[in-house]
Structures are given as structure tokens and as C-alpha cells.
Amino acid sequence: MHHARRRGNRGHVTLNEIILHVNGRAYAARVEDHWTLLDVLRNQLGFTGAKKGCDQGSCGACTVLLDGIAVQSCLVLAVQSQGRSIVTIEGLARDGRLDPLQSAFHEVGAIQCGFCTPGMILSAKALLLRNPDPSEDQIKEALSGNLCRCTGYVKIVQAVKMAAAERSQAAGAAPQDVALRADPAPQAGSGT
Amino acid sequence: MKPDYVNIGGRMPRVDGIVKAAGEAMYAADLSLPGMLHGRLLRSPHPHARILGVDTSAAAALPDVHAVITSRDTSGFLAGGIGSPGNEPYLALDKARFVGDAVAAVAAVDEETAERALELIDVQYEVLNPVLDPFSAMRPGAPLVHDDAPGNLSFETDLSFGDVDDAFSTCDYVREDEFETAPIRHGFIEPHAALASWETSGRLTFWGSKQSPYFTYRNMAKALGIPMSRVRIVQPHLGGGFGGKNEMFNVDFCAALLSITTGRPVKVVVSQEEVLYAYRQRHPAWIKLKTGFMNDGTLVAVDADIVADGGAYKGIGALSLFLMCTFLALPYRVPHLRAKGRRVYTNTQPSCAMRGHGVPQVRYAAEVQLDMAASDLGLDPLEVRIKNAIQPGDTTGNEFRITSCGLTETLVAARDTAERWRREIPAATEPHLKRGIGVASYGYVSGPRIAGHNTSAALIKVHEDGRVGLATGSSDCGQGSSTVLSQIAAEVLGVRLEDVQYASLDSEIVPVDPGVFGSRVTFITGNAVKRAAEDVRRQLAGVAAGILGVDPEDLVFRDRRVFVEGDPERGIPFDRLVKSAQYSGTGMTLLGRGYWAPEGIDLPRFDTGMGNQSGAYSFGTQVAAVEVDTETGRVKVLRLAVAHDCGQPINEMLVEGQLEGSSIGGVGHTFTECIQRRQGQTMNASFLEYRMPTALDACPVESTHTDTTDEMGPYGAKEAGEGVQVAIMPALVNAVHDAIGVWFKRVPITPEAVVAALRGSSAGATPNGGAKGGADGDGPDEDRGPT
Amino acid sequence: MSLPRFTYTAATSVEEACSLAGSGTMFLSGGTDLLVSMKQRIHAPARLVGLAGIPELHGVAETQAGGLRIGAATTITQLAEWALTVPRWSALGDAALKTSSPLLRNTGTVGGNLCLDTRCSFYNQPAIFRARWGACLKLGGDVCHAVRRSTTCHAVYSGDLAGPLMAWGATATVAGPAGTRTLPVEHLFTGDGARPCALASDEILVRVELPQPPPYARFSYQKLRLRDSIDFPLMGVSLFAAFDGPGAGARCRGCRIVLNAAGPAPVVVHEAGGLLDGAVPTEELAADLAPLLRAEARAVGNTAAGAGYRIEMIEVLVRRALRALEG
Numbered sequence A: 001m002h003h004a005r006r007r008g009n010r011g012h013v014t015l016n017e018i019i020l021h022v023n024g025r026a027y028a029a030r031v032e033d034h035w036t037l038l039d040v041l042r043n044q045l046g047f048t049g050a051k052k053g054c055d056q057g058s059c060g061a062c063t064v065l066l067d068g069i070a071v072q073s074c075l076v077l078a079v080q081s082q083g084r085s086i087v088t089i090e091g092l093a094r095d096g097r098l099d100p101l102q103s104a105f106h107e108v109g110a111i112q113c114g115f116c117t118p119g120m121i122l123s124a125k126a127l128l129l130r131n132p133d134p135s136e137d138q139i140k141e142a143l144s145g146n147l148c149r150c151t152g153y154v155k156i157v158q159a160v161k162m163a164a165a166e167r168s169q170a171a172g173a174a175p176q177d178v179a180l181r182a183d184p185a186p187q188a189g190s191g192t
Numbered sequence B: 001m002k003p004d005y006v007n008i009g010g011r012m013p014r015v016d017g018i019v020k021a022a023g024e025a026m027y028a029a030d031l032s033l034p035g036m037l038h039g040r041l042l043r044s045p046h047p048h049a050r051i052l053g054v055d056t057s058a059a060a061a062l063p064d065v066h067a068v069i070t071s072r073d074t075s076g077f078l079a080g081g082i083g084s085p086g087n088e089p090y091l092a093l094d095k096a097r098f099v100g101d102a103v104a105a106v107a108a109v110d111e112e113t114a115e116r117a118l119e120l121i122d123v124q125y126e127v128l129n130p131v132l133d134p135f136s137a138m139r140p141g142a143p144l145v146h147d148d149a150p151g152n153l154s155f156e157t158d159l160s161f162g163d164v165d166d167a168f169s170t171c172d173y174v175r176e177d178e179f180e181t182a183p184i185r186h187g188f189i190e191p192h193a194a195l196a197s198w199e200t201s202g203r204l205t206f207w208g209s210k211q212s213p214y215f216t217y218r219n220m221a222k223a224l225g226i227p228m229s230r231v232r233i234v235q236p237h238l239g240g241g242f243g244g245k246n247e248m249f250n251v252d253f254c255a256a257l258l259s260i261t262t263g264r265p266v267k268v269v270v271s272q273e274e275v276l277y278a279y280r281q282r283h284p285a286w287i288k289l290k291t292g293f294m295n296d297g298t299l300v301a302v303d304a305d306i307v308a309d310g311g312a313y314k315g316i317g318a319l320s321l322f323l324m325c326t327f328l329a330l331p332y333r334v335p336h337l338r339a340k341g342r343r344v345y346t347n348t349q350p351s352c353a354m355r356g357h358g359v360p361q362v363r364y365a366a367e368v369q370l371d372m373a374a375s376d377l378g379l380d381p382l383e384v385r386i387k388n389a390i391q392p393g394d395t396t397g398n399e400f401r402i403t404s405c406g407l408t409e410t411l412v413a414a415r416d417t418a419e420r421w422r423r424e425i426p427a428a429t430e431p432h433l434k435r436g437i438g439v440a441s442y443g444y445v446s447g448p449r450i451a452g453h454n455t456s457a458a459l460i461k462v463h464e465d466g467r468v469g470l471a472t473g474s475s476d477c478g479q480g481s482s483t484v485l486s487q488i489a490a491e492v493l494g495v496r497l498e499d500v501q502y503a504s505l506d507s508e509i510v511p512v513d514p515g516v517f518g519s520r521v522t523f524i525t526g527n528a529v530k531r532a533a534e535d536v537r538r539q540l541a542g543v544a545a546g547i548l549g550v551d552p553e554d555l556v557f558r559d560r561r562v563f564v565e566g567d568p569e570r571g572i573p574f575d576r577l578v579k580s581a582q583y584s585g586t587g588m589t590l591l592g593r594g595y596w597a598p599e600g601i602d603l604p605r606f607d608t609g610m611g612n613q614s615g616a617y618s619f620g621t622q623v624a625a626v627e628v629d630t631e632t633g634r635v636k637v638l639r640l641a642v643a644h645d646c647g648q649p650i651n652e653m654l655v656e657g658q659l660e661g662s663s664i665g666g667v668g669h670t671f672t673e674c675i676q677r678r679q680g681q682t683m684n685a686s687f688l689e690y691r692m693p694t695a696l697d698a699c700p701v702e703s704t705h706t707d708t709t710d711e712m713g714p715y716g717a718k719e720a721g722e723g724v725q726v727a728i729m730p731a732l733v734n735a736v737h738d739a740i741g742v743w744f745k746r747v748p749i750t751p752e753a754v755v756a757a758l759r760g761s762s763a764g765a766t767p768n769g770g771a772k773g774g775a776d777g778d779g780p781d782e783d784r785g786p787t
Numbered sequence C: 001m002s003l004p005r006f007t008y009t010a011a012t013s014v015e016e017a018c019s020l021a022g023s024g025t026m027f028l029s030g031g032t033d034l035l036v037s038m039k040q041r042i043h044a045p046a047r048l049v050g051l052a053g054i055p056e057l058h059g060v061a062e063t064q065a066g067g068l069r070i071g072a073a074t075t076i077t078q079l080a081e082w083a084l085t086v087p088r089w090s091a092l093g094d095a096a097l098k099t100s101s102p103l104l105r106n107t108g109t110v111g112g113n114l115c116l117d118t119r120c121s122f123y124n125q126p127a128i129f130r131a132r133w134g135a136c137l138k139l140g141g142d143v144c145h146a147v148r149r150s151t152t153c154h155a156v157y158s159g160d161l162a163g164p165l166m167a168w169g170a171t172a173t174v175a176g177p178a179g180t181r182t183l184p185v186e187h188l189f190t191g192d193g194a195r196p197c198a199l200a201s202d203e204i205l206v207r208v209e210l211p212q213p214p215p216y217a218r219f220s221y222q223k224l225r226l227r228d229s230i231d232f233p234l235m236g237v238s239l240f241a242a243f244d245g246p247g248a249g250a251r252c253r254g255c256r257i258v259l260n261a262a263g264p265a266p267v268v269v270h271e272a273g274g275l276l277d278g279a280v281p282t283e284e285l286a287a288d289l290a291p292l293l294r295a296e297a298r299a300v301g302n303t304a305a306g307a308g309y310r311i312e313m314i315e316v317l318v319r320r321a322l323r324a325l326e327g
């Protein structure tokens, strides 16, 4: 792995050049060790769909999929994310078509201010990847790390149910999900 | 029979839903500009301290720091204080007045450098004794938060009509109780963020997470000493407001001043932690309430003594207190009312508007007390409400003129719901679980007037391809106003909702708007949009009339066509008509404008509480079913229902969304949410420790809509989003009483309070009479703290 | 707040990780606890050594002896999902699901949970708090903000897994420069709120191992909290018991009761276990067991609920655990 040292007027700053695989594409990013994945996604790579709500693991607005699993990117270091498949909200639509979850959120009114929406949808996505036909209780449980102040969750739960129902009808959905789960990234090196 | 609308009343997905679902919607913190610097604010760790000196030299000398500012760099502008001078500096002048008050700000190449620079700023404080609760603040000799506010009195309202004392002597039954509500959070997930870019020509462009962008427009100009027209506010998407993002804050000011100082764009994003300890809260209130009834349940007189903790500054607190007092006059007929309110300064976070603005606190007290009285009188509390319900055509003693009003219908619907639930909800399976049902009602405004300028406006541009661009000065903080307003434009012009493009607000050209508060947007801006669309329709009708050879009056705009009434075949597609208008002759430009405000609305008289507040009032009744775990004291909400009169709903799906969000928010306010303070320090400044409901706390929310059509509202619409947060607390508290027979006069009802009450100790069930400290839980002694 | 600056090293073996340890260095597993407190400037290590890349720390599997081996870097979700598919471990899976939120369980690990820093309302605070209140005992100062004049720290071990694991009789395998050692999980805790974890700074928790459950074993973990997700426990009771047969009338043959979130360390309440031995568990026994547990509780007013309430809830939790075991 590449290792660049920059001697700037801020003293010794170690910038690691790392490769991050986001939404199926490889990105070279120059990061410091202590930068979170959330900050690198937002500030370096422009994936501002990942939101910073609390930066402390208690709201879920920063949720992304890491190898198909929903995690809070404010509690993951960027250097820890090398070689793993990262999916942000920007990566859910395929060929200009929204993911069924995104459409369902829109259609049933599960979005208000929208600040929790990307994280909420990605948590729901991770759920449906593992459990295509969840019960209402399972949906609530799976979303219970994502806070929403606007909707009271009622329509959010409804949207996930609707997307699950649609998915079980549409057979064509499967390949996309496999792509999400599998690691499309060639193995990159580990951190420093 | 209701007219058959195409774009009004249905369940239409919101116009900004797809960009939000796709992650493309840009919020203030998402924006960046070339050369942009990052700002951070230094905050006082003391609740009350004189600032003796600020040494910024070390911070300024740090490489990559571009500017450090303190109040010395400002004009000392004081914000807030509607109807009277403000008293909140954006950077503390002589004193810091609460933990979190901003003292200095830094701009650097990145956030980390800015944070490091803050650590190098040396502030010399002379720590002063703080006043931490309103009762000690009012004591003679208490330290003063503001030297010009003796007794720490921020505002007083003294509302009185009828003859209260005399009336009580005629009552069969009078009771007096003390209620207490906690300081709580708006709870938006998006922290405050601002991006400002100063041009040498003297123009400032500002993008911020502002709920009422024109508050910032006005204050920014005053605080910077530049003409208002040189402040350009552009509104990005907004991650929730609920009243907590109305005012212009220090982040907004510092971004601007730092940009002016550095000549670079500056973005300031505060952390959620800072939002939670250094920004606004809902006024905690102590309400002494005395109510007199006749034996048959007729409400005769109300006497209230309200103390509201205003925190460190005025803000818009005068209105909060005014609303607390005046809304004792709704939603029942109250012949005799006296409401004395005091807003008191303390060295804590400033209090401001929050969903329901002052009314939830007083309705909580009044609606619970009504149930207590009904229970003593052996009456059904619902029947008591029906008996006293305000009616269309009534004028309250403080001059609220009630026009459309479906309160009685909502009560009848609520009665049906409660009866159905009693059948449907089985008794709890385990003996330690107790179930109960409660109701409570509310009345709310559709846009109170707080200043001279009460007019909202809209602009419409029709594109050549027949699509309609719409702009207004009202921002969409998630409540869906851009959708509702687009629907109104679509309806007038006979196009589809998807044909309307809601433009982002840009103060350069979009007319000024009083602000997004008090549930005014659908009602007031909606009317403005209707007029703007009618303006365009008139222009197009003129052209169509020429083409079709008919009178413009005879034309119908519908289904993307313009045709002769009664002869749909004789018509022209909307887009063709637009083209014809633009290309025939010298060509015309299709621009519509409209503005509106209800007539006959008084400026609030903050001192007397008199005056009609709104062009329309909304009403509703909430029903709540709960299950109390009598062993742990935890309460689970099983179901909620709202029977509401919001006039003609413009979009049922959005109205439902408002009801659901408001209701579940209210669940948090009733059971788990409370700002905990020790020695003025907010102890739970995180979403971990400030407990808002999660998906597991959500429950089904049923809604029944009562059919009224408001004469003044656009297509008959009224307020829908705030009123519902007014009665949810009392409905839940009444339900808890139904379950376990305990009245809680203090919210939130913590599990500890439930357990204590069931044990027979009064700890939680009555107000914290002695200390009046409010929100402090147990822990170290109150006299302890840092020195 | 951004994270304070540090260098990150991803260790690939236990030996490497131990060799990198030293002053100013901390281990990073899932990071769900450590990174939050670093953002609050409670910790500011110069180096973090990442444990996630050490293969040895991963995996959940049954041992040949019929026990269960859980790698320290196993996420709580991985543990729960695996355990829920195997009937005799499923009760452990249920307990694991009571930890934090689904998102945090996806990152947070079993090892991090056991080595979790203790918590206190006066400790888990942003830097601005300390600017006024000063450092408490746990941060090297000489005051306890929670208990007046206390000379010991009352921060609470608030992990959810230690109680259940101790109740199942788990042992911990720890590796250090001097090799590995195995100790009961309860010995991971010092009982000192200020320095709760008994491991030396260059020791790593490698795995925990649960012995083969005796026949007819039953288990329940009861957690007191204010919301059903996200929230740390305010009190926890774990009850593990072997029975002499299936069904309702069976008698206890060996039982362990553990109290967690009651003080600086989780505690096995041996007397309580003894009291249950030979008995048919019924709710009524809670009244006898609760005083023994209460005697071990060290609750003070430094969490989201009052100490009195938390202590009072012990009996309720015990009763519920007993009810769950009634079969």
C-alpha cells in the first residue's frame, strides 16, 4: 500500500493513500489515520448522502453498508474500511432506477425532513438482505438504532413492509442484492 | 358537496421525496465552496461569568488559522425580543450567561485546526453566582442575569376577562393544582449549520439550516450593519426545525463575520452535543391552576399563575408566554379567565418556541385537571369536554374569533374511538400490567401575527414547456409545505403536481416572508400561492379566450388543458397555450405574483393577552391507550388516535405524517425526555442520554378527519402539524391515570415516578414543591458543583 | 469534535498486537465505545492498535468438549445470529440482542464489551464539562463528582455481556508478552471504577469459552433500561441454572446468579445461587434472593435513573428471571 508523508506547516502529518471501494467503484483517498469513514465519505469523496447527526453512534444518520452490513460510519475509521465494500445511499439506485425501498419511502410518505432517510433506508436494506420477509416487529427492531424525529416511524415501518412485499414479487431483484453483499473489491492492503 | 379537486385532498407523495430518498438533497452542512474555511465556536463552561479578557494571540498564531473573532470585532448587536429591544449578543459582550454561551470563534483550513485553535484561546472569567431556576431567580437579592431586568423578570402577561373571583364563589366545585413540565428538546437530527460567503462588492450570500430564513435576513443585516438587500439568503434542504431553528443564531453570525474577516467562504457546523447544551429548549413551566365547575360539568372560571423558565435570553419568549396565557381560553368556553404569566431569566439555555409553542404546557395542566374534576364530580370527562366545547361563531373573552370549528365532532369521534378500543384491546395478560385509555383536546392557531409584517407572498414562472416554477419565502423544514403549496398552484392552473417545480428560496428575488412558525404556511402562504397562480391563470385565460373566441370567464383549467366550460372538446392543451402566449405578438412572459395575510388580526398585546391571533383556529381531540408495567414503572403506548379539524386537508398523507410525528414526539415528552442539569450544566447532551423514542416506541396512530371547510383558508385548509402536539401529553397522562389511578402533575412520568407513586410516596406524582429545580434527578447534593 | 490525532496500526497477530502495546497505546476493537470517548477527549491515545484484523480473535464455534468458544473480535451480531440457530445456546443469543442497538451490535465486539470502560454521568461528558468541573478520580483528579468525599471511583460497568457470560461460567483467555493465561471472566474486573479492567496494558483478551452446559440448563438475562434500544443497562440480572429434568417441576442443580450494571464490576452472587440449589424455581423465591443481590449492589446516583430505584428493581428482575426459568 502507498504511504505518503507530507511535511506541512501543521507539523508532521501522515497521509495514507488508501483505496476505498464505494458503491462498486474504487476511490483513491488521502486520509489521516484518525479520520472517520463518515468524514472521508463526506469531505473527500463527496458522498454527502451519509449524514452526520450525532457523530457519536447514537442516531444512525451516518449508516452505510460495509460488506452488506449496516454500520455507523462515524464510528469506523477510514483506514479500517480498505478492502471492504462500502455502499452509501448514493449507491442504491441502479441504472437510474431507485431501489424499491427508496421508492416505497417516497410513495408512502416515510420521508419528511429527510435527514434520517439515507441511514434509515440503508438499515432497512441490510435487514432485507438477510431477511426478505420481515415481520413488523423485526422491522422495528432492525430500525431501532436509527432515530427519526419527524415521522414517528409509522410510515417508515409501512414503507419497509411495502418494499419487502414488492421484492418478494419481483424476481429480478436478486442479482442486485448479491452484488451488494459480495465484495467487489480486489484485496487492498491493511492500514499502516 | 365538496368540489372535485384533482390536486387537493389526496395522498400525494412529496415533491422533494425522490431527491431525499436518493441522498441527493443538500443540507447546509453538505455544501462547500472553493477556498472554504471551517469555523468553530468557543463556549463558556460557566453558567454565569464576567468576561475579564480574551487573549486570542496564541490561537491566531497557529498555522492555518485565518481569523479569530470575539465580541470586540462585532457591533454588539442584540438579537431577539419581539416588541421590545433584544438582549442576546451573538458573541458574549461583558458576561457569559449560560454554559455554552459563545465567546469567540475561529476560522481555519479545517475543523480540526479550528478546534485546536479554540484550545489556545485564553478567556479570563470572573465566575459569578448563577441563578438556576426561576423561583430562586425571583427571590429578592438573587443575582441578575441581565442588569436591566429586576427580579430576573423577562416578560409578564396579565390576561383577565369576566370576573374570576366572583365566579368562583358561584361554582359548585373548585380545585387547584400545581403542574410542572420539563425542559425538552426539539430533537431535530440535523445540527445547526451555516455557510457564508462575502463578496468584496459588499454582498453576503448565506446558506443555513434555517426554519425562518427571513429572520436571519433581517438580523444579519442589522448585526453586520449592511443593507438588507445585500444579504442574500439561499435555502438548502432543512433537517427538521420544530421551532428550534427559527431564530438567527451565533453560528450564522460567526460564519458571516468570519467570511468578511477572512475574505473566504466559511462554514460552521456545530456538533449535536453543542446543539443539546448550547442552543434552545422548550420553556419548562410551573402552572398553578384553579378551575371552577358547576355540578353538571359546566366550566365557569379559570385562574392560572404561570411561571416559565426563559433561560438566559429573551429570544421570542414574549410570544411563548403570551400563548401560554391566551390558550387557556381554548378549546372550551371559559366565561371567566385570569392568567398571570411570568417569564423568568435563569442562567440556562434560552427557551423558545417548540411545536405547539407554549400551548402544550398549559393544555397539559388544564386537560389533566379537567379529568380530575370530572372524576370528582362523577362525570365522564369526554362529556364534560363536549358540554364545554367552543363552537363556530364564538368569540372568546380575549377576542379570538372562532370561525370554522369542528371540536365537538372530534370529541364525538374520539368517544367512538375510545369505545371501540375498550372492546378491541384485551385486558393485559399479566397482573402487573395495567391498561388505560385517556383523552384530551386542543385548539391551535393557523399563523399568529408577531409583528407588523404578516404577509406571505409567492412568485410563479411558467416555463415554455408548460411546467410551472413556484417560489415562496416559506421554507420546508420537513413538514411538507413545498408539496402542499405546489398542489395549490397545480390545482389553480389545472396541471399536475409533478408539473410544478418548487424553487429553492433565494432572498435576492423571492419575496420576504414572516417565517415558518405558528403553523402559518399552508394557511397564509397557501393563500398567497393561490393568488399568484390565479394571476397567471388570468393572463393565460386572456390568451386562450382569444384563441377559442370565448369569454375568459368561461374557461376551465383542468387536466393540463384549458377548455370552455361545458364543452371540454373546445380547448387547448396547457403547454400549447403557454407557447402561444409566449410566441404570439411581441410575446408575453408568464409571471404570477400573489401575497396574502388575513385581515383583522391584531398585533399581540403581550401585556394583556388580548386580541384575535389568527384567521383560523384548528381543533382536535387525542385518544391514547397505554400499558403500565406496575413493577418497573415503564409505560408502553399501545395506540394513539387523533380526531382533528384542520379544515380541508390539502394532502392527507402529509397530514397523517404530521399527526404521527407529533404524537410519537409527544410520547417522548411524556415519558422519557427531559434535559437534566446540574449546577446549570446540561448533563445529557447526547442522543444516548436524551432519550427520544425509537422505532420500538412507536405505535399505530389512527386519524379521523372532521369535515370543516375554513372560509379563509386556501381550499378550506387550516393548520395541521403543531396542534396535535398540544394534547398528546395530557391524553397520555389521563390514560396512565385510567390504568393505575394516579394523577401525574409533573412530566415526564419516569419509571421511578410511577413506582414511587404506586408505593404511595408522592415523590413523582406531585410537583417538586420544595426545590422547584425541575429537571434534576437524584445524584450529588444540589449545593455541590464545581468551584 | 473530531477524533484526536493518533496513528493507527492494524495488527495481524496477537503477538504483534502485544508487542505494539505500551504507554499511550490502546487497543481498538469495534471502536463503538473507545471512539466516542476519544471524541469527547476522555481518552487521547497516541496510537491505536486495531484488533479486527487478527484472525485468531474471530469466530464462534462449539468446542470438542461441547462448550462454546467466542473470539474476542466477534461482533455481538455475529454471536447472536450464530447462537440463535443452536437451541442450546439460543438463550445466550437472546441476551446478546439486548445489547445497545442493531447498528452498534454490528460493529461492537464481545471483547470490547468485556473490556468496556465504566460509565458515570460525570465522566461521559464533553471537554467543556471538565473545563469547569475539573478532572474526577477516574481521570486522575482528586474528586468524585458522584459521591461527596469519596476516595474511590463509582463509575459503573455497563456492559451487557459480562453478566450472562459469567452466569454461564465462561472463562477468558488472555495473551500477553509472557504468553497466554486463562481466567474466569469475573477476574477480568478489578472492582475499581477508575481502572475497571484487570488486563495489563499489553494484554489482549483473545477469546471467551463457555463450558458445555449441563443437561436441562436454562438461562435468562433481565435488563433494566428506559428504552428498548440503544440504552445501556441500569441494572441487570443473569440467572443460569441446571435442572434435574425437563418441565415445570424440575429442581435446580447448580445455579449462578450475576448482577451487572450495579457498580464498578459485575458480580456473581454465590449465596443467591446456593439458595436456589435444590429448589423448584418460583417467582416467590425472588423475595429471598433479592436481599442477597441488593447487598452486592453498589449503585449511586451517577446513571440515568436513581440509585434507589435501580436497587428496588433488583427484585423485579430476579422475579422475571425466575419466571423465565419456570419452564
Ligand SMILES: Cc1cc2nc3c(=O)[nH]c(=O)nc-3n(C[C@H](O)[C@H](O)[C@H](O)COP(=O)(O)OP(=O)(O)OC[C@H]3O[C@@H](n4cnc5c(N)ncnc54)[C@H](O)[C@@H]3O)c2cc1C
Pocket (backbone or CB within 6 Å): A056, A057, A058, B688, C026, C027, C028, C029, C030, C031, C032, C033, C034, C035, C036, C051, C072, C073, C076, C098, C099, C100, C101, C104, C107, C108, C109, C110, C111, C112, C113, C114, C115, C116, C117, C158, C159, C160, C161, C199, C203, C204, C205, C206, C230, C231, C232, C233
Ligand atoms: C449509543 C451507544 C449505546 C450503547 N449501548 C450499549 C448497551 O446497551 N450495552 C452495552 O453493553 N454496550 C453498549 N454500548 C457500548 C459498546 O457499543 C459495546 O459495549 C461494545 O460491545 C463495545 O465493543 P467494541 O468492540 O466496540 O469496543 P471498543 O470501543 O473497541 O473497545 C472498548 C474498550 O475495550 C478495549 N478492548 C477491546 N477489545 C479488547 C481486547 N480484545 N483485548 C483487550 N482490550 C480490548 C479497548 O481498548 C477499549 O478500551 C453502547 C455504545 C454507544 C455508542
Ligand code: FES
Pocket (backbone or CB within 6 Å): A051, A052, A053, A054, A055, A056, A057, A058, A059, A060, A061, A062, A063, A072, A073, A074, A075
Ligand atoms: S452520526 Fe453516526 S450515529 Fe449519529
Ligand code: FES
Pocket (backbone or CB within 6 Å): A110, A111, A112, A113, A114, A115, A116, A117, A147, A148, A149, A150, A151, B189, B239, B240, B478
Ligand atoms: S424525516 Fe426528519 S428525522 Fe426522519
